Amino acid sequence: MTIDLLFDSILALTLAWLCWRVLSAPDLFKAVVLFIAFGLLMALAWVRLNAPDIALAEAAIGAGLTGALMLDAAGQMTGRSFPYIRNPEPAEQEVDHGEP
Amino acid sequence: MSEFLIYGLAAAALFAICLHGIITRTHILRKILALNMMGSAVFLLLITIAERNQVDGVADPVPHAMVLTGIVVAVSATAFALALARRYHAQTGHTELHDEDGST
Amino acid sequence: MENRDPIPDSGPIVRVLSIILGVALFGILATAVLDLDVEATGLTDTVMERIGESGVDHPPTAVLLNFRAYDTWLEVAVLLLAAWGALVLRQATRLPEQPAARSPGPVLDWLVRMLIPLAIVTGVYLLWRGTDAPGGAFQAGAVIGAALLLLRLSGYRSIGLFSAAWLRGSLLAGFAGFMAIATLLFITGWTFLEYPPAWAGLIIVIVELLITWSVAVSFVALFVAARPDDSATEPVGGER
Numbered sequence: 001m002t003i004d005l006l007f008d009s010i011l012a013l014t015l016a017w018l019c020w021r022v023l024s025a026p027d028l029f030k031a032v033v034l035f036i037a038f039g040l041l042m043a044l045a046w047v048r049l050n051a052p053d054i055a056l057a058e059a060a061i062g063a064g065l066t067g068a069l070m071l072d073a074a075g076q077m078t079g080r081s082f083p084y085i086r087n088p089e090p091a092e093q094e095v096d097h098g099e100p
Numbered sequence: 101m102s103e104f105l106i107y108g109l110a111a112a113a114l115f116a117i118c119l120h121g122i123i124t125r126t127h128i129l130r131k132i133l134a135l136n137m138m139g140s141a142v143f144l145l146l147i148t149i150a151e152r153n154q155v156d157g158v159a160d161p162v163p164h165a166m167v168l169t170g171i172v173v174a175v176s177a178t179a180f181a182l183a184l185a186r187r188y189h190a191q192t193g194h195t196e197l198h199d200e201d202g203s204t
Numbered sequence: 205m206e207n208r209d210p211i212p213d214s215g216p217i218v219r220v221l222s223i224i225l226g227v228a229l230f231g232i233l234a235t236a237v238l239d240l241d242v243e244a245t246g247l248t249d250t251v252m253e254r255i256g257e258s259g260v261d262h263p264p265t266a267v268l269l270n271f272r273a274y275d276t277w278l279e280v281a282v283l284l285l286a287a288w289g290a291l292v293l294r295q296a297t298r299l300p301e302q303p304a305a306r307s308p309g310p311v312l313d314w315l316v317r318m319l320i321p322l323a324i325v326t327g328v329y330l331l332w333r334g335t336d337a338p339g340g341a342f343q344a345g346a347v348i349g350a351a352l353l354l355l356r357l358s359g360y361r362s363i364g365l366f367s368a369a370w371l372r373g374s375l376l377a378g379f380a381g382f383m384a385i386a387t388l389l390f391i392t393g394w395t396f397l398e399y400p401p402a403w404a405g406l407i408i409v410i411v412e413l414l415i416t417w418s419v420a421v422s423f424v425a426l427f428v429a430a431r432p433d434d435s436a437t438e439p440v441g442g443e444r
Contacts, residue, residue, distance in 0.1 A: 008103055016114060019114050023117065023118070023120075023130060023133070028127065031133065032129075032133070039140075045144065049107065049148060050159050052338035053339070053343075054143070054164060054167050054171070057171050060347060061171055061172065061343075062174075065175055065349070065350075066136060068353075069426070070129065073129060077129060077189050077195050108234075108238075109237065112229075116226040116229045116233065117226065119226055119229060123214070123218065123225070124214045145237070149246070150246060154248065155249055155252070160248045161247075161264045161267045162271075162272070164263075164264040165267035165272055165275070166272075169275050169276060172282075176422075179426040179427075180285075180289050183430040
């Protein structure tokens with residue numbers, strides 16, 4: 001029982017901390033990767049809350065699809081690219097200031 | 101402290117942090133990320149309530165269905181917002197929204 | 205590019221005000237959470253009472269596709285609008301393969317050959333299990349959409365093969381199929397989106413199949429249509 005509550009508390013704190021880091025990590029790419037981690041931990045929270053349906057949907061749609069879309073958009077907006085994106089001219093890396 | 105309190109307070113905290121993020125961050129992608137996580141906070145609260153309101157070990161299925169619907173609607177809105185943002189970026193080169201007079 | 209300059213976040217005043225607002229909001233929300241009625245039982249009893257008539261055994265699926273089918277129908281409409289909007293932004297009616305798509309290396313090729321059948325089996329399994337266990341049309345659609353996307357990203361032809369009519373039809377299938385079945389039952393004397401208990405299971409499986417396909421294609425369309433590597437979305441004017 002106490003172990004469960006300890007796990008829940010740590011998970012909840014990690015979620016809040018990740019949320020803060022997503023919004024303040026200076027590097028936009030890092031922020032998106034942290035967002036995917038946030039989605040996966042959220043799926044863990046759904047399992048803890050007896051909602052396996054939502055855990056499945058969150059892992060596949062929330063973390064997977066949204067994460068992929070976000071990474072792709074971040075790649076375009078920062079001028080960086082994935083290995084699989086054809087990029088004719090390597091643009092300068094743009095600085096995104098989350099937290100100064 | 102119970103499971104309900106832990107996740108309920110976490111949902112409140114997530115919502116507040118994301119609101120702060122939406123107000124203070126100027127980069128469009130960060131605003132979209134914040135909006136998305138704000139949705140997750142609402143879902144978390146709904147499911148926490150459903151988990152507490154269980155009868156004979158069955159959690160309330162109506163919030164579960166609502167959250168499943170919500171996740172798909174959230175991803176649709178996010179994807180469309182991203183398509184708009186990328187189009188905007190491709191056409192103007194900006195990554196933040198401007199007022200009509202050109203100020204940020 | 206003009207945004208090589210750092211983009212400033214909002215000024216210190218806004219920041220401080222926003223933090224105050226955030227803390228106040230947290231206080232209010234936390235009070236509200238602590239205040240919630242402990243004795244409430246929600247709608248569990250109402251759902252469990254009638255679940256025998258829904259045609260499925262898994263309570264969330266019963267709510268999603270029978271008791272609150274209206275919500276799900278409009279959810280499919282939202283997804284359809286989003287995918288359609290993305291296509292309109294790209295000014296495209298089809299999503300042809302990019303000419304410079306890479307040829308997959310031997311490892312990727314092997315992995316794709318292994319993963320695609322696995323993804324399809326997993327998707328169908330999730331769809332089928334959704335009637336009495338966690339799973340369902342949206343999860344299955346996401347898995348099958350991921351398979352289509354993997355094919356495309358590793359240089360195989362997938363959604364690019366679809367003609368404009370096929371693409372539109374696939375996007376529309378879930379919404380239109382749902383509506384057609386509901387209208388048919390409406391004409392034969394049932395309330396709109398009400399299913400006869402004897403047929404409910406079959407109707408739900410048909411609707412779920414159509415939704416799965418629409419969800420899969422919509423997700424791929426949303427992902428592909430947002431990619432900029434197409435002449436239609438090259439910068440027009442702008443400060444480049």
